[in-house]
Amino acid sequence: MEEKKNTANQAAYEQYLKKTHTLGRILTAAVLLLLLAAPFAIGLFLGAMPNLGAAAKAVLGVGLVYLVSGIVEYLIYVPMLGAGGSYLAFITGNLINMKVPCAINARDIVGVKSGTPENEIIATLSIATSSLVTILVLAAGVALMIPLQPILQSPALQPAFENVVPALFGAMACKYYRSNRWIALIVLGVMSLLFVFVPSLIGSTSMMVIPSGALAIGLAYLSFRRQHRERGDGK
Numbered sequence: 001m002e003e004k005k006n007t008a009n010q011a012a013y014e015q016y017l018k019k020t021h022t023l024g025r026i027l028t029a030a031v032l033l034l035l036l037a038a039p040f041a042i043g044l045f046l047g048a049m050p051n052l053g054a055a056a057k058a059v060l061g062v063g064l065v066y067l068v069s070g071i072v073e074y075l076i077y078v079p080m081l082g083a084g085g086s087y088l089a090f091i092t093g094n095l096i097n098m099k100v101p102c103a104i105n106a107r108d109i110v111g112v113k114s115g116t117p118e119n120e121i122i123a124t125l126s127i128a129t130s131s132l133v134t135i136l137v138l139a140a141g142v143a144l145m146i147p148l149q150p151i152l153q154s155p156a157l158q159p160a161f162e163n164v165v166p167a168l169f170g171a172m173a174c175k176y177y178r179s180n181r182w183i184a185l186i187v188l189g190v191m192s193l194l195f196v197f198v199p200s201l202i203g204s205t206s207m208m209v210i211p212s213g214a215l216a217i218g219l220a221y222l223s224f225r226r227q228h229r230e231r232g233d234g235k
Contacts, residue, residue: 013117017083024087031091072209080104080114085123092131097165102130183219187212 043049077095078086081103089099106126112118151157177184191212195202 017120020084020087024083028087028091068210069207072213076209076213081123081127082120084120085127088124088127088131092127092134094134097168098130098134099127101168102126180220183216183223186219187216190215 039050073095077089077100080100081089085099085103089095089103092099103123103126106122107114107119110118110122112122173184191208194208201208
């Protein structure tokens with residue numbers, strides 16, 4: 001009886017994933033089309049079409065910079081967010097500072113692991129909720145932009161706005177740093193020294209995810225091998 005129930009659940013989950021991929025691909029293609037069509041539609045309406053040659057050169061230059069970053073983000077975030085969460089996150093944007101922290105926090109509260117059906121559902125629900133909240137907050141912000149403009153542009157608040165993202169990542173990373181302190185300290189130390197001696201890399205933080213992530217993975221692997229060797233010696 002239990003085996004039949006598990007089989008039915010697995011079939012339902014596979015059907016869910018199939019529909020998710022179908023809908024996700026359609027909506028992703030539609031969003032890409034709208035994003036690309038918007039500038040041309042505005043240009044036609046205003047009678048001010050851009051120089052396509054100059055635009056292509058600009059897009060190519062920016063695209064090459066973000067190509068590696070885009071591939072790395074895909075490889076890192078998809079296993080964390082699952083199919084539904086990934087489609088929602090990549091369509092709505094703000095992965096690093098909103099969607100990923102929200103999904104990780106929801107996953108930790110519920111106590112599920114990456115790659116499981118439970119994580120797939122939790123990540124999708126959390127990212128969908130985050131997207132809806134973001135829309136409501138943006139709508140309220142647009143409506144109140146003029147009345148709040150003197151407050152938002154106050155010199156006293158500018159330091160706070162400049163440190164919102166570091167504060168967000170610091171709070172999110174604290175939990176993981178505490179569980180792997182020496183790995184976190186080594187990676188932070190190496191990357192801090194690298195940025196100090198090569199300041200030009202500060203503008204390429206997305207690209208630096210690759211070496212810092214590789215260093216963390218390598219250190220974690222060495223730690224695993226050392227612990228495994230110690231357990232073997234203990235036996």
